Every structure is written in C-alpha cells, then in structure tokens.
Amino acid sequence: MKKVAVVVAGGTGSRMNSIIPKQFLLIKGKPVLYYTLYTFLQSYNDLTVILVLPEEHIAAGQEIIDAFFDYKRIQITAGGRTRFHSVQNGLELVTEECMVFVHDGVRCLLTKNLIKRCYEAALEFGSAIPVTECKDSVRLIRGDDNEAFDRGKVKLVQTPQTFHSKILLPAFKIDYKDKFTDEATVVEAFGLKVHLVEGEEGNIKITKPMDIFIAEQLLLASAD
Numbered sequence: 001m002k003k004v005a006v007v008v009a010g011g012t013g014s015r016m017n018s019i020i021p022k023q024f025l026l027i028k029g030k031p032v033l034y035y036t037l038y039t040f041l042q043s044y045n046d047l048t049v050i051l052v053l054p055e056e057h058i059a060a061g062q063e064i065i066d067a068f069f070d071y072k073r074i075q076i077t078a079g080g081r082t083r084f085h086s087v088q089n090g091l092e093l094v095t096e097e098c099m100v101f102v103h104d105g106v107r108c109l110l111t112k113n114l115i116k117r118c119y120e121a122a123l124e125f126g127s128a129i130p131v132t133e134c135k136d137s138v139r140l141i142r143g144d145d146n147e148a149f150d151r152g153k154v155k156l157v158q159t160p161q162t163f164h165s166k167i168l169l170p171a172f173k174i175d176y177k178d179k180f181t182d183e184a185t186v187v188e189a190f191g192l193k194v195h196l197v198e199g200e201e202g203n204i205k206i207t208k209p210m211d212i213f214i215a216e217q218l219l220l221a222s223a224d
Contacts, residue, residue, distance in 0.1 A: 001097070003048070027216055028220075049075070101162045102168075118162040128197045129162075129197065155196065202218050
C-alpha cells in the first residue's frame with residue numbers, strides 16, 4: 001500500500017531560548033529535521049513525505065530538501081493555527097488511498113523499525129499509536145487536592161501515529177476542539193478506537209536545550 005508521512009514541524013524556538021525554530025537547530029552539523037526526513041525516506045522506497053512548516057520558514061525547509069534529499073519525494077505545505085489545523089493542511093495533499101504516518105518533526109531519533117512496526121499494525125487494525133511505559137510516580141490533580149495514581153494504567157504517547165487514510169481523512173473533517181492534542185484524540189472523537197503499539201525510549205521530542213545534548217549522545221551511541 002502507498003505510504004505517506006505527514007511530518008509536522010510547526011514549532012518555534014521559545015522553550016529552547018533560541019530565535020531559530022527547534023526543527024532547524026543543528027545536531028552533529030545537520031538540522032534536526034534532516035534526521036526525521038532521512039529515516040522516513042530510508043524506511044520504504046515507495047514512501048513520500050508531506051512536510052508541514054510555518055509559512056515564514058518554508059524557504060528554510062526547502063533548503064534542507066535541496067541539500068540532502070530527492071525533492072520529488074517531498075512536498076511542503078504551510079501549517080495552521082494549531083497542530084490539528086497543520087495536520088489538516090497536510091492531509092489535503094493526500095489524494096489517494098494510502099497508509100498515513102503523522103509525525104512530530106522534532107522527534108528526530110525514531111527508527112525504521114518503529115515506522116515498520118506502526119505500518120504493520122495499522123495494516124491489521126487500521127491504526128497504530130506508539131506508546132511507552134510511565135516510569136515515574138504519577139499524581140492526579142483534582143481541584144486543590146492531589147492523589148497518587150497507578151502508573152501502570154498510564155502510557156506515554158509518541159509519534160508516528162499511523163492510520164489508514166479511510167480512517168484519518170474523514171476524521172479530520174470534524175470541527176476542531178481544544179482536547180485534540182494528537183491524531184488519536186481526533187479519531188476517537190470521530191467515534192473509532194485506536195490500537196496501541198510499543199514505542200521507543202529513544203524517540204524523544206526535542207523541546208528544551210538538554211534534549212539537543214541527549215540527542216547528540218544517542219546519535220553517537222548508535223554510530224558505535
């Protein structure tokens with residue numbers, strides 16, 4: 001089945017204390033976004049990418065594509081007001097039945113194995129949401145009170161969240177709600193259940209300066 005990765009890279013540098021958006025910061029001499037795109041394009045020869053960027057940074061994204069990739073496999077479109085609207089804009093470029101991966105552009109350390117695991121599960125169940133175990137103690141806040149909560153009942157959600165296009169495209173026709181923090185919440189609001197698969201501890205999201213250091217060390221370790 002045809003495969004399309006909608007890579008959403010609409011962040012700014014606010015939490016990085018940087019004027020450069022985090023997707024363009026360098027790790028080992030290459031932009032964060034390079035590693036994300038490279039892994040997707042290496043995972044399947046028939047996979048294409050729809051890259052969603054803030055309109056003011058489309059030119060910077062195009063420079064990365066021109067420098068490192070086959071431009072015929074990557075399309076760029078502008079993001080929207082929220083993640084939901086950015087994904088919605090990307091999905092407008094999906095024109096045929098396919099399997100759709102929706103991925104945070106700054107989760108640059110995902111592996112081909114994770115992509116393939118999500119694909120195989122989505123073929124069987126229609127969706128695949130990668131999750132990891134919660135290792136920390138969890139407390140539930142109720143107004144001014146708080147109480148311990150069983151961490152065994154908590155999963156930490158990652159991307160790529162993967163869906164058959166027959167599920168994802170109709171789901172994103174519904175009206176936006178504040179609770180839509182990812183694609184799984186949209187599909188559930190559409191009335192469908194989602195299937196969880198095992199994620200990866202190394203599939204971190206670059207959010208703060210420490211994450212750049214961690215990503216560099218993980219890349220060095222994987223090269224050994």
